[in-house]
Amino acid sequence: MHLLKTALLRSLYAALLVSTSVALPTVDASRAAADSPAKSTGLSVKKVESPRGWKIYDNGKLFAGYIEYQNGFPIVYPVIGPGGHAMTRDFPMKKGTEGEKLDHDHHRSLWFTHGEVNGIDFWIDDAHEGTGRIVQTSGEATVDAKNDAVVITTENDWNDAEGKRQLSDSRRTTFHTEDGKRIIDFEVVLRATDGDVNFGDTKEGSFGIRVAGTMKVDSKLGGKITNAEGLTNSDAWAKKSNWVNYSGPVDNQTVGMSVFYHPSSFAAPCSWHVRTYGLFAANPFGHYHFNGGDKTEGITLKDGETMAIRCRVVLYQGDFDAEATEKAFAKYAAEKPEAL
Incomplete structure (x- = not known):
């Protein structure tokens, strides 16, 4: 009897250990990290309240911030490269950074929106009368321990100036590293939840980044734009391409x-x-600004339909390597996206 009781206790104890070890990786990182510092190794995330969102860390060093709402839409700011350098412009979130011009205050680090949606301007910021606003309705951040990544998923409503919803979207932003590079994968599914949605024919869109002031070509410090076809600087503007590099x-x-x-x-x-x-x-919606001719009727997403857009941002230190970039794109292109 004593031996049977001892065996039962050992079995219960072993089961408890197993259940505990399985449960730990599923803890919501946005909650756990809110009360503790970033991990010293791997990717980690911390929830912040001002501005509301999350901060993402790579081996304890800041990688990026995700801000729920910044004058009209969600943004990723700051964006820090693998060498610890800020890769996107600070203005207008912060003033006085070297090489930055105080122009286009709606160009806020890294963002996704569009200039004409049902005739409403979502590209410009909410300081302007009549503009649209992309409002997060829910969101969470988790650590994908298997792939050493931080994954932020959110639901968002695109509202007009009076608060009437025009459409909604689901977003997944994944932060990870590979071969010494920092990578941000952005995925969005646009949903026509409130009738047909028209994405107007305009250059003002859509997955946007404003690079650090000293990186820009116009600074004449060595900045350069290169696309997959080898076109550079102004010649790359308006062209269709699988990828573009800014160094x-x-x-x-x-x-x-x-x-x-x-x-x-x-x-x-x-x-x-x-x-x-x-x-x-x-910008997958613009045409006449890029190609000339008359303005088209744009792209209409019918009521109940969805549209997916996926981009990868690769941040690196050192010189641009076109051949390596083409290989990296081919690898990315072969990946089958997961449902969102």
Whole structure:
């Protein structure tokens, strides 16, 4: 009897250990990290209240911030490269950074929106009368321990100035590293939840980045734009391409970022609204600004339909390597996206 009781206790204790070890990885990182510092190894995340969102860490060092709402829409700011250099512009969130012009205050680090949605301007910020607002309705951040990544998933409503919803979206932003590079995967599914949605024919969109001021071509410090076809600087503007790279100096160090447009995305390969003054945007909706001729009727997403757009941002230290970038894009393009 005593031996049987001892065996039962050991079995219960072993079961408890197993259940505990399985449960730990499923803890919501946005809750756990809110009360503890970033982990010293791997990718980790911490929930913050001002501005509301999350901070993402790579081996205890800041990688990026995700801000739930910044004057009209969610943004990723800051964006820090693998060498510790800020890869996107600080203005207007912060003023006084070297090489930055105080222009286009709606160009806020890294974001996704569009200039004409049902005739409403979501590209400009909410300081302007009549503009739209993208409002997060729910969100969570988790650590994918298997792939050493931080995954932020959110639901968002696109509302007009009076608060009437025009459509909604689901977003997944994944932060991870590979071969010494920092990578941000952005995926969005646009949902026509409230009737047909028209995405207007305009250059003002859509997956946007404003690079660090010293990186821009116009700073004449060595900044350069290169697309997959080898076109550079102003010649790359408006062209369709699988990817575009923007490189240049930050803190006197050569850095760069490549943006890939996944072939499963709407209208792939897309046109690029990439400028020598530092704007860097993948735009699948624009036509006449890029190609000339009359303005088209745009793209209409019928009531109940969805549209997916997926981009990868690769942040690196050192010189741009076109051959390596093409290989990295091919690997990304071969990945089958998970449902969102």
